[in-house]
Amino acid sequence: MAFADRLNNVETSAIRELFKLLGKPGIISFAGGFPDSAMFDVEGISAASQRALAEEPGAALQYGATEGYQPLREQLAAFMAAKGASDVAPEQLIVTTGSQQALDLLGKTLINPGDKVIVEGPTFLATIQCFRLYGAELISAPIDGDGVKTDELERLIAEHRPKFVYLIPTFGNPSGAMLSLERRKKVLELAVKYQTLVVEDDPYGDLYFGAAPPPSLLALSAQVPGSRDWLAHCGSLSKVLSPGLRVGWLMAPPELLAKATMCKQFSDAHTSTFAQATAAQYLKVGRMPATLAHVRAVYAERAQAMSDALRAQLGAAVDFVQPQGGLFVWARLTGAGGAVQDGNLLAQRAIAKGVAFVPGAPFFCANPDPATLRLSFATADVAKIREGVAHLGQALAQP
Ligand code: PMP
DSSP, X not given: OOOOGGGGGOOOOHHHHHHHHTTSTTOEEOOOOSOOGGGOOHHHHHHHHHHHHHHOHHHHSSOOOTTOOHHHHHHXXXXXHTTTOTTOOGGGEEEEEHHHHHHHHHHHHHOOTTOEEEEEESOOHHHHHHHHHTTOEEEEEEEETTEEOHHHHHHHXXXXXXXXXXXXXXXXXXXXXXXXXXXXXXXXXXXHHTTOEEEEEOSSTTOBSSSOOSOOHHHHGGGSTTGGGGEEEEEESTTTTOGGGOEEEEEOOHHHHHHHHHHHHHHTSSSOHHHHHHHHHHHHTTOHHHHHXXXXXXXXXXXXXXXXXXXXXXXXXXXXXXXXXXXXEEEEEOOGGGOXXXXXXXXXXXXXXXXXXXXXXXXXXXSOOTTEEEEEOSSSOHHHHHHHHHHHHHHHHOO
């Protein structure tokens, strides 16, 4: 069969192969990028879905507006207002089928084959694949523990004049990094200075363990004149409530939002009205703050357990910054004491010892660092985390 040329730009991810092994009984998995299903608020979501059916069956089961179900748009605007973006009107956002669809719509509306897009190195794998599918040439901006290095970012913007810049400023996937306040302001200033759209992907911002992170680029944009015209923001209920609901949202300057809405219409017409009505009911009764407090506490404990275990079991052979939120520890094998320094090799050895994680190299769109690893602490409990990291230590010590 003759497939579209655009498929030549992407390949199925190397990670998929690894995921096939995860079904093996007894494997402790640090591999997935998803929340722990044991923490889903089944009772709250079930009650919300029943209220949706009882109170608004005509809306919950019927076709709906492409922009999204209005009561949900209102609840999402209020949700963002509570996090500092108090001037977002419901009409300034559209509901998307997960934030993944928001990324796809941005690709579809903005990228011509050969256009340059700057992303963090490393970044979310599905973003790399999605933008490449539209023919983007991706340019990698380096990060450190404080997120993207803004001096480098400015140099790259000035040199390449990209179509847009894509960042995960708060607890990045896979990096776990949190962009500092100073750098956040700088990013917004760069957007205005170079008249370049910045896309803020923010599915993890609510999953902080200690003090709240600095305000989102969206919230901060109120303080940087002109920056709102150059900012798109993607949000999601996936990591905090349930990815199965497929409720995300996109906020963007009006012209871009209108084009994205048009593309969404041709794609899925609208996000499931049943899921939207359920999410709206859930947010309306004010259950979210307690849910957030619960998931933050559980993930904080697991992040701590994983960090402690890595230090104890792998010592100088691994280097990482303890995450302050999100779902991931991003680590680098140092090779200390002659230990293996290849993430792929370690992943294979680890599987044989009963533990899975994702090597870091595929998360780079250029110049992959083969010594990196992404370890998710989200789905294993503390005891399993300790056991899994001990196996990892054995895999490192004895092939
Ligand atoms: N962006 C990032 C950075 C992610 O990690 C994910 C999920 N892994 C998504 C977007 C997509 O999430 P969803 O479509 O479930 O909202």
